[in-house]
Amino acid sequence: MTVTDGQRPGRRPGRRPGSADTRGEILAAARRTFAEKGFDKATVRGIARAAGVDPALVHHYFTSKEGVFVAAMELPIVPDEVIPQVLTGPREEMGERLVRFILTVTSDAEARQPLLALVRTAMTNEKAAGMIREFMTHALLLRVAEALDIPPIRMEAAFAQLFGVVLARYVLELEPLASAGVEELVALLAPAVQRYLDGSR
């Protein structure tokens, strides 16, 4: 409920449809909407309303609800930035770096929202689960497994540990896990993750 509410309803007259700002506002609105409603209940119309633009503009930029979803979801974890960040440094500290990275990113409520929306969606929508699976597998897990020369299943085990912790922390809100600090959890979890990354089997 800010000053801009006065410009509603519908589109904001003073802005050109093609501006980068409009695209960014649609993506921000989409993240909020998917995080709140999950994929199935969210609509292009609802996202457009939240962004203060015409639904046709959302279709113009992203073709479909799926298109908005993928674009919105790509923002918090950009593989080309994350992977080098985790791989750079001593290999025996990689588990620690990975755990710290995931816990730090997810500590930020705004960064966490789209990730939880993603999981929420995957739980009830097979198409979305497929999108996430393909993204996870090809953009992240296989690339890291290849860089480390370990079997992909070991990356998946490490992912599962961190995935489970994030859900236990922010969805189930199990205590004391939910209130524990990042460094306490790094000390607890990094040895398990490191073991998966060490390879062999």
Place this chain on the structure above:
Amino acid sequence: MTVTDGQRPGRRPGRRPGSADTRGEILAAARRTFAEKGFDKATVRGIARAAGVDPALVHHYFTSKEGVFVAAMELPIVPDEVIPQVLTGPREEMGERLVRFILTVTSDAEARQPLLALVRTAMTNEKAAGMIREFMTHALLLRVAEALDIPPIRMEAAFAQLFGVVLARYVLELEPLASAGVEELVALLAPAVQRYLDGSR
């Protein structure tokens, strides 16, 4: 679509409302319904319809949708049976027993359904997340942590590992994790879980 469909719609005339069989059929119908729809979209009316009984009978047995849910969810993992099964035997093999137990239970699609319904529900419904959190914490995690004399957060880390694996396997269907055999995964995951159960700090 069996012969009993001929007895519909509404209640089945030949059965007494108080029979154990009716209660069991309502619970079975509730598990199917929650697994399909999650908690929010499932209705007492829908569960009653799936069981072929009057909605009033569902209310009579379980008071509310929440009541049906808790009763239906308690069935696959009964703490009083599971905990001794995991605790009995050499402590250094406890991680292995726990991993094998969880992977074996979840290998069965019928046992898995209610667990996934539970998670699906928790993702979108705070009340359900609260129910699960309380059930998990008081009926399972704290009891095992106390029996093993380890900090509860270590049980939560072990739980998170297995929770993440089950979701990666059956919701995201990440490969090769989804197709891996139980014993292959026991070998991969048990050392991490055992480390959590070994305690200290």
